[in-house]
Amino acid sequence: MKLSRKIKGYISDWFLPNRCPVCDKLITWDKFVCADCEKELCEISDTLCPVCAKKPCADHSKLRFDCAVALYPFRNKAKEAVYALKYHDGVNIGELCAQGLANVLRKRGLVQQIDIITCVPMSRDRLKKRKRNHSAVIAKALADELDKPFDAKLLVHLPGDVLQHRLKAGERAENASKVFKAGAQHRDIKGLTVLICDDVYTTGATLNSCSALLRTMGAERIIAACAATTLRDEVENKDEA
Numbered sequence: 001m002k003l004s005r006k007i008k009g010y011i012s013d014w015f016l017p018n019r020c021p022v023c024d025k026l027i028t029w030d031k032f033v034c035a036d037c038e039k040e041l042c043e044i045s046d047t048l049c050p051v052c053a054k055k056p057c058a059d060h061s062k063l064r065f066d067c068a069v070a071l072y073p074f075r076n077k078a079k080e081a082v083y084a085l086k087y088h089d090g091v092n093i094g095e096l097c098a099q100g101l102a103n104v105l106r107k108r109g110l111v112q113q114i115d116i117i118t119c120v121p122m123s124r125d126r127l128k129k130r131k132r133n134h135s136a137v138i139a140k141a142l143a144d145e146l147d148k149p150f151d152a153k154l155l156v157h158l159p160g161d162v163l164q165h166r167l168k169a170g171e172r173a174e175n176a177s178k179v180f181k182a183g184a185q186h187r188d189i190k191g192l193t194v195l196i197c198d199d200v201y202t203t204g205a206t207l208n209s210c211s212a213l214l215r216t217m218g219a220e221r222i223i224a225a226c227a228a229t230t231l232r233d234e235v236e237n238k239d240e241a
């Protein structure tokens with residue numbers, strides 16, 4: 001844990017006790033969630049395909065990123081945790097995911113390759129409603145953890161928001177291909193390895209669309225990092241893309 005977070009956590013605990021963002025139990029200042037919730041999150045990163053981060057594999061020929069990592073199966077406690085991050089200001093969850101993803105990237109020997117970290121962008125309208133882009137929360141914490149540059153504005157989301165999870169699987173790719181564009185005066189990423197963060201990875205339409213765009217902007221390699229992934233036996237079309 002970074003020293004700045006330790007100091008901030010220690011001081012703020014005096015004024016506002018730290019609570020588990022998933023179940024609201026009081027926890028010590030140095031924890032992100034309570035021990036029970038953490039146990040129930042069931043990290044599965046080691047059991048996923050190292051290319052597509054699914055189990056069983058997705059169609060690799062359709063992937064526009066080079067490889068993906070994901071931490072939790074998108075169900076039960078992990079689903080509650082993602083919702084806490086999205087809708088209830090669960091910044092702790094973002095930091096927990098960032099720490100977990102950093103460990104997976106270290107184990108996989110991918111950290112040295114990463115030149116820059118970015119996130120799936122959110123439309124301005126949705127940002128107003130949710131107050132923050134939760135994918136950016138994970139990405140920023142991951143960049144801090146790995147000491148890598150972070151740029152939330154490599155890509156932008158065009159106005160006119162259609163929520164991906166309200167679309168059928170087949171409609172998501174088409175929608176995703178229309179809603180993102182390169183950020184105005186984005187930095188030069190020619191020849192770089194870009195890591196892009198998202199919260200939930202379902203069909204991969206969003207990550208594929210963002211990756212294809214990063215590729216046209218010059219990125220050499222793209223790594224996708226997600227807090228949670230849906231598995232084949234689960235009903236898709238629930239949340240995100």
Ligand SMILES: [Zn+2]
Pocket residue numbers: 020021022023024025033034035036037038
């Ligand atoms: Zn808890």
Ligand SMILES: [Zn+2]
Pocket residue numbers: 049050051052053054056057058060
């Ligand atoms: Zn695979």
